[in-house]
Amino acid sequence: MIGLGLIGGSVMRAASAAGRATWGATASTTDAEAARAAGFTVEASVDDALRRADEEDALIVLAVPLTALAEVLRSVSAYAPGCRLTDVISVKGAVSEAVRKINPYARYVGGHPMAGTSRSGWSAGSAELFRDAAWVVTTEDDSDQEVWTEVVQLALACGAHVVPASASAHDDAVARISHLPHLLAAVLASVGASGGPLSLALAAGAFGDGTRVAGSRPELVQAMCEGNRAALLDAVDDALGRLGAARGSLASTGGLAATVNAGHLARRELEQHRSGTRHAVKVDLEARDALTNLRDLGNKGGRLTALDGTVAIVQML
Amino acid sequence: MIGLGLIGGSVMRAASAAGRATWGATASTTDAEAARAAGFTVEASVDDALRRADEEDALIVLAVPLTALAEVLRSVSAYAPGCRLTDVISVKGAVSEAVRKINPYARYVGGHPMAGTSRSGWSAGSAELFRDAAWVVTTEDDSDQEVWTEVVQLALACGAHVVPASASAHDDAVARISHLPHLLAAVLASVGASGGPLSLALAAGAFGDGTRVAGSRPELVQAMCEGNRAALLDAVDDALGRLGAARGSLASTGGLAATVNAGHLARRELEQHRSGTRHAVKVDLEARDALTNLRDLGNKGGRLTALDGTVAIVQML
Structure with a gap:
């Protein structure tokens, strides 16, 4: 180590x-x-x-x-x-x-x-x-x-x-589910604190949850995010686009249904991914293209949970 | 009720x-x-x-x-x-x-x-x-x-x-610490889920915390956010500006120190607000401008914790 x-x-x-x-x-x-x-x-x-x-x-x-x-x-x-x-x-x-x-x-x-x-x-x-x-x-x-x-x-x-x-699929994914959350937490914490003591006095669960990772050591967060620059730029652009669309809709029609409903469905997808029933798929590591097949299963949400000799057991949703 | x-x-x-x-x-x-x-x-x-x-x-x-x-x-x-x-x-x-x-x-x-x-x-x-x-x-x-x-x-x-x-100071504050967090959670959940099953498979604490309130009933979130349109627009613009600045910095110099450090300091402000030592200030409710004085104390982060006859006890940081 x-x-x-x-x-x-x-x-x-x-x-x-x-x-x-x-x-x-x-x-x-x-x-x-x-x-x-x-x-x-x-x-x-x-x-x-x-x-x-x-x-x-x-x-x-x-x-x-x-x-x-x-x-x-x-x-x-x-x-x-x-x-x-x-x-x-x-x-x-x-x-x-x-x-x-x-x-x-x-x-x-x-x-x-x-x-x-x-x-x-x-x-x-x-x-x-x-x-x-x-x-x-x-x-x-x-x-x-x-x-x-x-x-x-x-x-x-x-x-x-x-x-x-693959390294590149990993980096795209963690930009979305780890590095972007750290940036949004930092932005949210700054917007909240710039509202002064009254804002901090009213901050409850939503702000506490949304800013929690802004408490992490800043030099580690910075190194992690900066090290994934290209993929993080894509994720930030996606977030800017979606937040800009919400802003436009709020300013014009006053409606936020599209943003809020899409977010709710996405959160339910996460919950279903975590709690869904899985079935085992076996992959023979001695077979041709074994690693390629395993990577495809990973892309579909699979979890390799055991190695049984030269057979990998992958749990699929 | x-x-x-x-x-x-x-x-x-x-x-x-x-x-x-x-x-x-x-x-x-x-x-x-x-x-x-x-x-x-x-x-x-x-x-x-x-x-x-x-x-x-x-x-x-x-x-x-x-x-x-x-x-x-x-x-x-x-x-x-x-x-x-x-x-x-x-x-x-x-x-x-x-x-x-x-x-x-x-x-x-x-x-x-x-x-x-x-x-x-x-x-x-x-x-x-x-x-x-x-x-x-x-x-x-x-x-x-x-x-x-x-x-x-x-x-x-x-x-x-x-x-x-005041109603207007309240609405400004909750736009920052409640309604914006709900919008950012929705945006983050959507960006994460659009990365497909692999992204959801890698989602851990940062994504879980950052999207938690996206699990709230969407019609309630929508009504709450839409009902605070003007103040929420300001808060969203503040967030868009900060996230856009982070994007610009990441794309040009590759550096995120300003965003990450500001967020970390802001989160520490929240923690200090919550755990700081407070001292009691008494406000006589029969005095002239009693409500105005109480509102000023509230703006400074004060908490009214008791009424003792016609005296309000306010805990200040």
Whole structure:
């Protein structure tokens, strides 16, 4: 584990709880001390942790901010170039591009567990953070299937289910359901606070819910959103278009039915997606185009919940 | 109580629990039957309930949707024109305009408890819904102080604290912290769902929080937002401007620091407003300009938490 913040620290706890040998390193003295105090192995430096990964043929998991990635990838190149490599960073296109550039021969498959809190650092983590969460494992036509399977096994061991997706489909989706919500929360918080103390005095559930993620550490939110620039621009344009249409309708006819009804139906879609009955589909990993088929199932909302030998079990709605 | 949905039904429960004699009426057979089954008095019709209010010199509380208000006000005019009158509807300018037009001699002071859930109807209510919530009582220079005091007493009896505010300041504030959040939630839900099943599969806390109020009954959201058109247009324009600026910055320099940092500071302002230490200020209700002074304190974030004889206790940050 390189990086022992909220996500990295939680992966280390969950993987250890699942019986795996783990060790880590972090640039944060606070996180390193807290992890050691909790009984985990933290090497003296990132380079040391990577040297040990090379010796023990470990799976390296990068859990550093996107802004620190290039430097860590250069260390991987220097000390553990042959190791299997994954990450838990919240954008996938930018990470795979950096890997391609800095470690062109890396055996890399990306990952992204969809879990978090508005708090950060080792102390905010938990072995249960990923329980029943989605964990995207990037799935391209030419992905290294051995590394892919190992990353899937790690995600399942942490209690998550796996959503196979291409890096670009992942980035489009998270722009809509993670990065845009962070921007809208920031905008909403600013509009509310600019109404002065009376506005804050009247703020109740709708404002509290709508601004909650604006409480997250701003440098992390900024790095995450800026790292997904192209996809986020599309999502922001979609939101601007819809909000502008609502504005036009409110100003002209005074009506908001279209906006409100569409939003209500969309929210119900989310609820149905979460609570709907699913049936299992089996995919033979030794079959031709297995990864392509799995990615198609992921695109349709499928969840890979188990590996049974060389068969992946995917739960479909 | 005219109207026994989520809010009206909760006011009836809370006022009864505080020892007040209450009776109600509603156009909803479902709500009427549920309220009667719970041991509350529900008259056969709105007109009957208003006739009884006239006989017993009651305080009439209107808890009907804005779209049903005009009809109810005509009944008030016909059967209980001299009664003290308040409401718990979520906009105040439109209600006081309707009262001025339909019941020009009404002894009316408006109210708005800032509480709710995404569910609705009598069965969703509770005597505890207003515990520690803000309850705006409209406070104009010419408000009828006797009725004002009665409405304040009702709000306090329901467990709320009172925020004195003019109808127009109230409407500006709720456009920012209630109606805009509902519109943004609708827009966000639509942008997310238009990303297809993969987007819904990856939706976690940020999207769940940001779209929660899109689950509210759309006809209620629509009526509430449309009823506050002018103020909501201003709030939407503010949001469009800020989101457009973020878009421009992301497209040009790629930076989102200004948006994200401003949102984070605003969210912290909200948290500080909620948890900050307060000190009591006393306002003599018999003094000249008492209501004007109370409204000024409300504008500064003050909460009226008790009436001690003719002295109002206001908690200031």
